[in-house]
Amino acid sequence: MIRSLGLAAALLFAFSPAAALEIERHMSVSASGKSRQVEVVKGEVLARFSSATSSGAVRAAARARGGDDGGALALPGWRLLKLPPGMRVADGLGQFKSLPGLEVIQPNHAYRPTRVPNDPFINSQYALSRMSAYAGWEYEVGNSSRVTVAVIDTGIDGTHPELSGKFGATVSQYCNPGPTDAPGDNINCVPQGPSAVCNHGTMVAGLAAAASDNATGIAGISWGAQVVSIKIFRDSDCVNCNPNSCFTDDQAIAHALLSLISKHNTPDYGKVVANLSLGGGGACSALVQSAVTSARTAGILVVAATGNDSSLVNSPANCDYVLPVGATDSEDKLAYFSSRGPEMALRGVSAPGVGVYTTDMGGGYTTADGTSFASPLAAGAAALVWAAKPVYTSTDVANALRNTADDLGASGPDNNFGHGRVNIHRALRYAVEGTLSGFKGESKAIAFPSPFRPASDRILSFSFPADTAGSGLTVEIYTMEGELVKKLDGLTWNGLNAAGNPAATGVYLFMVRSDSGKSRGKFAIIR
Incomplete structure (x- = not known):
């Protein structure tokens, strides 16, 4: 989307000075009492205050404990609080748990891709x-x-x-x-x-x-x-x-x-x-x-x-x-x-x-x-x-x-x-x-689309019953006379035979095999 040069410059100014997030390990205890180490952002916690608590009161109380108010978040009542320099998050949660009007306090959890x-x-x-x-x-x-x-x-x-x-x-x-x-x-x-x-x-x-x-x-x-x-x-x-x-x-x-x-x-x-x-x-x-x-x-x-x-x-x-x-x-x-x-x-x-x-x-x-x-x-x-x-x-x-x-x-x-x-x-x-009733893919192998028109469809896909699913899956394609056209290791076919040539117009049989079983079907090619 096109934006003005002024806005682009403002964005660059806003984001370039930011230092990297610093992370520390924190012991988290679940509602069931289980403990687990998690990664959290160092030097800050997140807190929710009652609607009657002013930002000035939060700031004064945080500063009285050696920290500061980091500002309001988008959700009502939530604020970011900065801990005293060098304080660990576990200690900060204890330090700030008595802030006036506090309803919830938590670490600021860290996430990775x-x-x-x-x-x-x-x-x-x-x-x-x-x-x-x-x-x-x-x-x-x-x-x-x-x-x-x-x-x-x-x-x-x-x-x-x-x-x-x-x-x-x-x-x-x-x-x-x-x-x-x-x-x-x-x-x-x-x-x-x-x-x-x-x-x-x-x-x-x-x-x-x-x-x-x-x-x-x-x-x-x-x-x-x-x-x-x-x-x-x-x-x-x-x-x-x-x-x-x-x-x-x-x-x-x-x-x-x-x-x-x-x-x-x-x-x-x-x-x-x-x-x-x-x-x-x-x-x-x-x-x-x-x-x-x-x-x-x-x-x-x-x-x-x-x-x-x-x-x-x-x-x-x-x-x-x-x-x-x-x-x-x-x-x-x-x-x-x-x-x-x-x-x-x-x-x-x-x-x-x-x-x-x-x-x-x-x-x-x-x-x-x-x-x-x-x-x-x-x-x-x-x-x-x-x-x-x-x-x-x-x-x-x-x-x-x-x-x-x-x-x-x-x-x-x-x-x-x-x-x-x-x-x-x-x-x-x-x-x-609105229903799966009569869905043939539930009970038999199907090829889709059929007829398969390689010039426009480009690829044929095979579906098979769940009880055929397993390891070592292959698909074998045959002419109606029983001649093997192509053996596939996947569930799609581009219409080329084993020699790399286009398979001719006609009706074909296929068999899906795995270590769990096999199923058969047929399809047509139109060129």
């Missing part, structure tokens, strides 16, 4: 076939009604050819974590054109909504969804997404969510799906929960990555009303790093998050591992459902994903896979037709 190292050898979008996206797109590609995926992250490279046309009339924002005393360094959100501190947010955005059906690059899950960049990490902190310095905090997340409330259900934004591919240890903080609750009350769907520590579901994915998303691999097994817990069984889903192919900074593409990249696949699926069914509430959309997911692991919802791996075909059929 949830990523693990890339796998450079996987270079295809297997996630699309695993999630039955190709078949789902016959119901909806995201153009029927407006939906915007808000990427609350490290910012998006707005020049990427797969993303540059996806912003529409949205206004990207910067929500400043951990303000300093530098002039103009505020603690709220301000407009800032889409720009990235590192590649994490660009990778996330491409999975949810990269430009599709454009004969180049990759396909995002929702072709028609817009994106808006809500950057909550500082440029100075996140060079190359360095996990030792790339942090954001509770207040930036809260302000980011609150900034979207006035945008939801407007002509420029339509429905808003907020994606948070980041995480921090410990329970959901009171401040972030308040923001999530406000966003949900306004109608926004909040989706978040569960985390990559193979342990308990991270915050904010463990907050009430958030749709937590775990990661699976190309064989529908739980990714070793995917965090898990009761939140998954209660309201979570899974999506591919190992070796997923997506957009990168500088107009490039890359593969990545992490629940960070499972979450936007689910967010993109939610955007498709909402585009197809705009009368749905955010709860309806989340339920459509949960109730139509492919059950993995233990029967029924569980702590690992949640309600299962998202199935876009099933979710959209359910949303559009």
Whole structure:
């Protein structure tokens, strides 16, 4: 979006002096009495005061204890408090717990982008076939009604050819974590054109909504969804997404969510799906929960990555009303790093998050591992459902994903896979037709589309019954005379035979095999 030179200069002045967030370890005790070390922002705490308590009274009381008032946050009654120099957060919580009018006091939790190292050898979008996206797109590609995926992250490279046309009339924002005393360094959100501190947010955005059906690059899950960049990490902190310095905090997340409330259900934004591919240890903080609750009350769907520590579901994915998303691999097994817990069984889903192919900074593409990249696949699926069914509430959309997911692991919802791996075909059929009754993909293998027209369709996708899912999955394509045309290691085919030549017009048979069983089907090719 075009902005005046004066505003651009003001933004540069406001943000460039900010020092890096300093982090310390803090022992957090949950409501159940369990202790866990978490990372928090050094030198400050967050507090909520009664409506009768003035800012002057807070400032005087904080200064009397050697600290100071850091200013009001966007949620009513919440303020940032600065601790006396050198004081640890645990001691500061005790130091300030007797402030007049205090209702809640908590650390300012630190969050990292949830990523693990890339796998450079996987270079295809297997996630699309695993999630039955190709078949789902016959119901909806995201153009029927407006939906915007808000990427609350490290910012998006707005020049990427797969993303540059996806912003529409949205206004990207910067929500400043951990303000300093530098002039103009505020603690709220301000407009800032889409720009990235590192590649994490660009990778996330491409999975949810990269430009599709454009004969180049990759396909995002929702072709028609817009994106808006809500950057909550500082440029100075996140060079190359360095996990030792790339942090954001509770207040930036809260302000980011609150900034979207006035945008939801407007002509420029339509429905808003907020994606948070980041995480921090410990329970959901009171401040972030308040923001999530406000966003949900306004109608926004909040989706978040569960985390990559193979342990308990991270915050904010463990907050009430958030749709937590775990990661699976190309064989529908739980990714070793995917965090898990009761939140998954209660309201979570899974999506591919190992070796997923997506957009990168500088107009490039890359593969990545992490629940960070499972979450936007689910967010993109939610955007498709909402585009197809705009009368749905955010709860309806989340339920459509949960109730139509492919059950993995233990029967029924569980702590690992949640309600299962998202199935876009099933979710959209359910949303559009109101039922899964008579859905052949439940009982037999199908190829989609059939007839397959390689000149326009470009790719054929195979779907199969859940009891066929397993490791060692292959698809064998035969002529009606039984001659093998091509053996595939994935669930998509470009129409070329084993010799690399186009398969002729006609009817073909196929067999899907895995260590769990096999199923058959047929399709037609028209050239």
